[in-house]
Amino acid sequence: MSTRTTGTKLVTAAVGGGDRKRYLRGFGGLLAFLLVWWIGAVTTQPSYLVPGPLESVRAFVTLFTTSAAIAVPLVGSELVLPTGLAHLAETLFHYVPGLLLGAGCGIGLGLTMGWNGALDDWLRPLVRVLRPIPPLAWVVFAIVWFGIHHTGAAFIVFVGAFWINFYGAYGGVEGVSTELTDAASTLGVERDRSMLKLVALPSAAPQVLTGFRTSIGRCWMIVVGAELFGAPGVGYEIINASNNLAMATSVAYMFLISLAFLCMDVGFRLVERSMFAWR
Amino acid sequence: MAMSKPPAADREPEEKISIRGVSKAYESTNALDDVSFSVPEGEFCCVVGPSGCGKTTLLRAIAGLDDVDSGSILVDGDPVAEPSLDRGMVFQEYALFPWRTVRGNIRFGLDRPACECADCEARVRELVDLVGLEGFEDAYPKELSGGMKQRVGIARALAVDPEILLMDEPFGSVDARTRDRLHAELLDIWAQTEQTVVFVTHDIDEAVTLADRVVVMDADPGTVQSTISIGSERPRERTAHEFVDYVARIRDELGSPVDISQKQRHR
Numbered sequence: 001m002s003t004r005t006t007g008t009k010l011v012t013a014a015v016g017g018g019d020r021k022r023y024l025r026g027f028g029g030l031l032a033f034l035l036v037w038w039i040g041a042v043t044t045q046p047s048y049l050v051p052g053p054l055e056s057v058r059a060f061v062t063l064f065t066t067s068a069a070i071a072v073p074l075v076g077s078e079l080v081l082p083t084g085l086a087h088l089a090e091t092l093f094h095y096v097p098g099l100l101l102g103a104g105c106g107i108g109l110g111l112t113m114g115w116n117g118a119l120d121d122w123l124r125p126l127v128r129v130l131r132p133i134p135p136l137a138w139v140v141f142a143i144v145w146f147g148i149h150h151t152g153a154a155f156i157v158f159v160g161a162f163w164i165n166f167y168g169a170y171g172g173v174e175g176v177s178t179e180l181t182d183a184a185s186t187l188g189v190e191r192d193r194s195m196l197k198l199v200a201l202p203s204a205a206p207q208v209l210t211g212f213r214t215s216i217g218r219c220w221m222i223v224v225g226a227e228l229f230g231a232p233g234v235g236y237e238i239i240n241a242s243n244n245l246a247m248a249t250s251v252a253y254m255f256l257i258s259l260a261f262l263c264m265d266v267g268f269r270l271v272e273r274s275m276f277a278w279r
Numbered sequence: 280m281a282m283s284k285p286p287a288a289d290r291e292p293e294e295k296i297s298i299r300g301v302s303k304a305y306e307s308t309n310a311l312d313d314v315s316f317s318v319p320e321g322e323f324c325c326v327v328g329p330s331g332c333g334k335t336t337l338l339r340a341i342a343g344l345d346d347v348d349s350g351s352i353l354v355d356g357d358p359v360a361e362p363s364l365d366r367g368m369v370f371q372e373y374a375l376f377p378w379r380t381v382r383g384n385i386r387f388g389l390d391r392p393a394c395e396c397a398d399c400e401a402r403v404r405e406l407v408d409l410v411g412l413e414g415f416e417d418a419y420p421k422e423l424s425g426g427m428k429q430r431v432g433i434a435r436a437l438a439v440d441p442e443i444l445l446m447d448e449p450f451g452s453v454d455a456r457t458r459d460r461l462h463a464e465l466l467d468i469w470a471q472t473e474q475t476v477v478f479v480t481h482d483i484d485e486a487v488t489l490a491d492r493v494v495v496m497d498a499d500p501g502t503v504q505s506t507i508s509i510g511s512e513r514p515r516e517r518t519a520h521e522f523v524d525y526v527a528r529i530r531d532e533l534g535s536p537v538d539i540s541q542k543q544r545h546r
Contacts (some may be wrong), residue, residue, distance in 0.1 A: 182344050183374040185362040188439065190393030198387075202378045276417040278378045 051248035059248035060084075060255060070232070073150045084256050091233030094150040095223045098157025103212050106162040110169025110211075111204070115196055127166075129154075135160035136225045143229070153223060153231035159223040163214045168211015172204025206276050213268050220261045234260075295320040295443065295475040296341060296447050301350035303336055309500030310336045311347065316494055316503055323469060323476045324491035327483055329531065333501030334479045335371075338445050341477060342368045354443065364388065367436030369446040373428040375420040375435070381407070382416040384431050388439040389447050406434040408466060426457035433465070438470065444469075446478045450485070466513060483533075487525045488515055495532045 002005050034053050039250045041052030051059075061086030069084045072079050073093050081089060113127075138159050142152035176199060227235025234253050241249035296318040303311045310333035318324045326334045340347040341352055343362040352359045354366065362368075367388075375384050385406050387531055389399045407416055410430040420428055429449055436444060450458045466489065480486055486493045487509055495504040507529060511521050 047522075177371060177374075178371060179361065179374040180376060182339075182342075182362075183368070183370060183376075183435075184387070186342055186368040187345065187388035187435070188364045192362075194391075199376070202376070205378070216338065278380075 019112030048245045056251040060252040087234045087237045094154035098154035099161045099219050102158040102161025106165030107169040110166040112175030114170040135222050148230045153181040153226040156226040157219050159275040164215040165211045169208045175201045176200045293320045297353040298337045299351050303347045312500030323491045324488035325478045327486045327496045329497030332496040332498035338479050364439045366443045367441035367447045369432050371448040373432045380417050385434045406471050410434045413502050425453045443475045463525045
């Protein structure tokens with residue numbers, strides 16, 4: 001046991017040294033980008049074409065020093081929050097339900113199809129046809145069925161989340177090794193349902209979760225696309241600000257999206273790591 | 280746990296496994312062609328043969344994991360239809376559940392369909408002791424060496440106290456020194472549990488080290504070439520005269536390496 005601990009320490013130390021170098025380089029890259037951005041901003045006329053870094057930071061701060069009122073769907077009440085958070089909340093009102101519902105349905109169908117050969121035969125051609133349609137193409141149906149508001153945007157996010165999670169789960173269950181199912185059947189697992197629960201699901205879980213994490217990011221792209229068509233939220237604010245030539249505000253919202261995504265991604269990675277100590 | 284059944288009329292009283300005229304073909308190869316032999320209760324039986332002789336196919340058929348085309352396999356006089364808890368299997372590549380700890384892997388069979396043991400935790404501890412994995416109960420398979428993984432594989436198969444232990448080249452992927460140690464441990468365990476063991480290998484030394492009786496198989500078509508009883512006392516010295524003789528005899532039965540490789544090239 002003691003040798004194992006020492007080994008880990010050595011590895012950590014080595015990684016620590018490499019990390020410092022990597023962080024420095026990364027910081028250098030950021031600085032270089034800021035410099036290029038700044039030069040581009042001061043040399044471009046008219047000035048609104050490229051808002052400068054400082055201007056953008058100011059616009060970003062403004063998102064949190066002003067406040068805005070938004071309507072909470074379903075409840076119907078009004079909510080007053082700092083402007084940036086208010087519009088972020090609006091986005092989340094359709095992003096979260098769309099993502100969770102899409103992931104739930106996608107994982108459900110993926111697991112069932114991956115496990116059940118007959119269903120797989122039935123649905124595979126259909127999946128082949130429907131899968132390549134970009135989620136945003138469904139925007140026309142989102143509009144005619146639900147109107148381009150929270151429900152419509154949630155629907156588009158749903159489509160995006162659905163396919164990514166579907167493939168994560170489907171691949172995960174299909175990839176379950178026959179060695180493991182053989183081992184389980186010699187150990188008394190008889191029914192298909194028990195095999196799914198005891199072998200296929202735990203074996204597929206990491207891939208399912210990776211699919212879900214991917215969909216977190218992809219759905220941010222999709223949600224902004226949906227909002228460019230008019231659903232309320234940060235994506236809408238980007239285009240709204242640019243309509244007023246307040247490009248710095250557009251940049252501020254772009255960074256807000258980036259931050260929101262980073263927080264979710266890091267948070268989810270931590271959950272994943274704690275769940276899959278065995279990998 | 281071991282229930283002794285009254286012997287049926289059509290078989291010898293102590294015959295545990297009976298393989299009768301079993302054949303199985305995969306597309307172009309005759310993996311098994313009219314294979315017949317039987318294994319008495321409590322025997323350590325090794326099946327040796329070149330790769331492609333169908334020894335793994337045969338073992339999987341005894342386990343109930345694969346069907347055969349014709350012939351029958353009887354355990355205690357009953358035909359094998361599907362896997363069962365009375366036939367434990369140890370796999371070449373361990374086949375441990377990577378998301379379960381050592382304890383969780385060993386426990387797997389005890390929880391199916393429901394614990395019959397009075398104290399499952401105690402049973403798991405007993406098995407951990409038996410295979411010498413104290414201190415590693417909470418380790419995941421990825422943290423273990425090949426030899427340790429196979430110890431878990433053996434403990435997992437033994438947990439449900441099967442009457443028959445089927446082993447498919449279980450030590451094929453561990454280094455030579457570990458293999459020697461595992462051989463000794465396996466013989467110890469076998470002496471304690473008195474199970475019937477069918478052990479498949481392509482390593483003649485391994486077969487002569489372990490077996491009461493060696494079934495020598497030939498490849499393409501997979502047939503039983505001969506059956507050789509190993510009379511020497513255990514533990515057996517590899518350099519002993521008798522040992523070397525047995526190895527030479529089996530090698531003779533298998534034919535020269537040139538023959539074997541030519542046959543494989545034909546396939």
